[in-house]
Amino acid sequence: MKNIIRVLIIFSVMALVGCAHPMVMSPRVEELPKENAVKVDKIVGYYISSEKMKLNVETPGGGGDRLAYRPYRDIEAALNKVLSNVYKDVYKLKSSNDSAELEKNGITYVFIPEVKTTSYSPSPFTWPPTDFTVTLTMVGLDKTGKQVWTDTVKGKGHAEYEDFKDDFQLAARLASKEAFINLQKIIISAEALR
Amino acid sequence: MKYMLLFLSCVAFLPGCAIQAQKYEISAENIQQLKRSGDTKLRIGAVTADSAVKDKINSITFRGSPFVSPYGGAYETYLKEAITEDLKQATRFSEKSDIEISGIMLKNEFDASGVNIGLADISARIIVKNNGNVKYDKVISHHQEWESYFAAFSAAPAAQIGYVDAVRNFLLKVYTDKDFINACK
Numbered sequence: 001m002k003n004i005i006r007v008l009i010i011f012s013v014m015a016l017v018g019c020a021h022p023m024v025m026s027p028r029v030e031e032l033p034k035e036n037a038v039k040v041d042k043i044v045g046y047y048i049s050s051e052k053m054k055l056n057v058e059t060p061g062g063g064g065d066r067l068a069y070r071p072y073r074d075i076e077a078a079l080n081k082v083l084s085n086v087y088k089d090v091y092k093l094k095s096s097n098d099s100a101e102l103e104k105n106g107i108t109y110v111f112i113p114e115v116k117t118t119s120y121s122p123s124p125f126t127w128p129p130t131d132f133t134v135t136l137t138m139v140g141l142d143k144t145g146k147q148v149w150t151d152t153v154k155g156k157g158h159a160e161y162e163d164f165k166d167d168f169q170l171a172a173r174l175a176s177k178e179a180f181i182n183l184q185k186i187i188i189s190a191e192a193l194r
Numbered sequence: 195m196k197y198m199l200l201f202l203s204c205v206a207f208l209p210g211c212a213i214q215a216q217k218y219e220i221s222a223e224n225i226q227q228l229k230r231s232g233d234t235k236l237r238i239g240a241v242t243a244d245s246a247v248k249d250k251i252n253s254i255t256f257r258g259s260p261f262v263s264p265y266g267g268a269y270e271t272y273l274k275e276a277i278t279e280d281l282k283q284a285t286r287f288s289e290k291s292d293i294e295i296s297g298i299m300l301k302n303e304f305d306a307s308g309v310n311i312g313l314a315d316i317s318a319r320i321i322v323k324n325n326g327n328v329k330y331d332k333v334i335s336h337h338q339e340w341e342s343y344f345a346a347f348s349a350a351p352a353a354q355i356g357y358v359d360a361v362r363n364f365l366l367k368v369y370t371d372k373d374f375i376n377a378c379k
Binding site: 024127 | 214221222223225226229279283341343347352355
């Protein structure tokens, strides 16, 4: 009996110490509404490499644990939504410089995102983040592959236990929502992307 | 005694009450597929659970605790909401459309008991009617696996994410079916 308890204790402690908790950092796309009725009458594409789509990152959570998520996979739907809010049509591209594909689909600009995140929780008992930041750098290329625009936006999210008890990733969702709302604003105001 | 207390404290972290599945979230891939496969508007009709397995479909568990649909506890409603959200985001949704998608959920199996892998199997009969005439009637099935964990508090969010992926990938199979695409034109 003692041995069984010891084994259970070892497994339990192994399970409790330094866990990586899977989560998503995607904002709810329905919370990224169009800001103005006038669309830019251009077709655009975005490119996220397959390596980035698979990229799994770990950042700190509470209680010494870590948060595990795939930032590029998680933000893709929001990126598609924001670009769709602004432009006539949006294509997901398999390459950033396939001129035949760009020509065939009438694509004027290609967007390439770079995502950086931070997370934090002061709690010794709960793993979900209370604070999360998303820094989104976007590069815009024309159809010849020349960079015509770049800008960086940030989003911050904060959630206490009462807020995140029903959605552990709430701080991350709030941060990415703010980042994408800011992204939509800067794309709308960028003369180089008209 | 102190070991026993430590063990009990560990066990206390395991779930003892119902866990809610995560609400459906669209994927860019599904939206692109719907956008690129046509521009006709579509509406969603009834999505029900096969009466013979309705209780089984809606009583899936996570390590002994109910794993509850966030849509009134019904996974057939989960499927309906997922299709509706996809159609809306792909700008192909219209309640006035003559083309109606409906469905009967046949299987919704879920197993997150494994310490390495979680599993979900979804199967549904998808029907497309145009002005009441059946244009598509096919059973689509999907098997999904995700990385799972020994600790319940890591396995639970992994299962929540895994189930959303299962529904997304099930629907991608529907949206990429050539017969479905033709029926929706």
